[in-house]
Amino acid sequence: MELECYPTAQQPPEIVPGRPQRAWMDRFAERHPYRCLPLSMANTTGWEILCPMAFTAEWNGGINQADIVLTPDRPHPDFHNFVKSHFSHGVLTFHPGYLFRTPPGWSMMCQGPPNHIKDGIQPLAGLVETDWLPFPFTMNWVFTRPGKVRFEKGEPFCFITLMQDKQLAQFQPTIRPMDRNPELRDQYDTWERHRAEFNKRIFRADPDATKEAWQRYYFKGEFPEETGAAPKDHVNKRRLKTPRFGG
Template sequence: MRLICYTLHDQKPLIRPAPVERDWMDHSPEAFAYRCLPLDIANAHGWEVLCSAGFDATWDGGTAADAITIAADAPPHLLPVSHFGSGVLTFHLHGLFRTEPAVQLWVAGSPNRIKDGIQPLAAVVETDWAPYTFTMNWRFTRPGRVRFEQGEPFCFFFPLRLDLIEQVHPVFMPIEQDAATAAAYRAWVAARNGFNAALQEEGSAARAEKWQKGYFRGRMPDGAAGGAGHRTRLRLASFQDASGAGGGPDAPDQADEPGRGTAGG
């Protein structure tokens, strides 16, 4: 699948494959937050656009566009603007994105990247046909000042297909109607309860193991292999010049075992 960013100016948008790492996860005790594989995969499931310059933005609580002021020693074209009012800060991406037919872009803030005082707004853009740029918008959650540093991500995107979600037929079903799934679930509950109880015992195997790794390793409760598509990491390609030879992802390899700054969970 091809994803194009048509550059509109001499300076390209600063785009990178999204990393797994988050500061708050690094600082969790023993970096335990990285043991949550679903969270790790979400962190890395797309590309981030980075701020070209650092700046301070302050909202006085008003609804007019001039209720937000931006302070920075940088050219205006590198900075966001207050365009919509109502405490909304608007970033221009300086690129026009094009996806393949029937493929759109989910555009939002980076998953699990927390910023006090301001919230990224999510959008779905029909980049398979529209010759229009889009903006990334954040809304202040209260009056005050926020700081974005140079190199800090302000936008996160990945491709999706709207026709797929419209084909979904969601249903409720008693788990007893699926005997295999019910049995596996009961085995997992028993193992989970036993493991948590053993964590309270000095010198137990559970304490040595620290946490159950079945999901991370893609194993069923009985140790059998789980889904064939189980992933512990993602390898996204970096944006390359169309005239170049291309290439694979340039992000550092992420270990298959959990730990600080790796795709563990």
């Protein structure tokens, strides 16, 4: 399968596989947030598009296009084609620099990099039918308050991932008592008991629990006490392919 990336700029931004590292996660003692597998997997389930230059954006709170002032760290010939105030009302617009095409039935989710936090500005998300669309989309961020924000060179301003979204309409959410699924009930109760016991041991500063630090059932794809067969397709690390040049 192929994600086709057609440049629409002379020097389009770099695209790299999603990276697991986040500065706020690094700052925790023992990098504790990386133990949360859903966080790390979200960070790497897609590709990042990187800023080709560093710049500052400042919004004065007004509703006009001119109320956002953009200042690159140094002159760059492509700066005002890359990022601009287009939609007004505190919305900052980036041009990713590519027209993407996906296989039939696959769409592209365009959003900010997962779990990448920026004070004062919020990324907007869009779902694009890239299996037929013959023109590119923009990536937009909206200021949450007046002030300045910085984007560094090499910082991801857009995160793209793929999904077969049309199939979602076939799903019927159904709420039912867990007792209707005895196997799941047993697995859940066993996990809950182990979790409660482990937390009590941590609270008592039990040396074995302190050394273990955290339970790894989900990270390792295991059930406690052999309450079921471990999933064969469990993934706890994802590294996607780097874009290549093709004819």
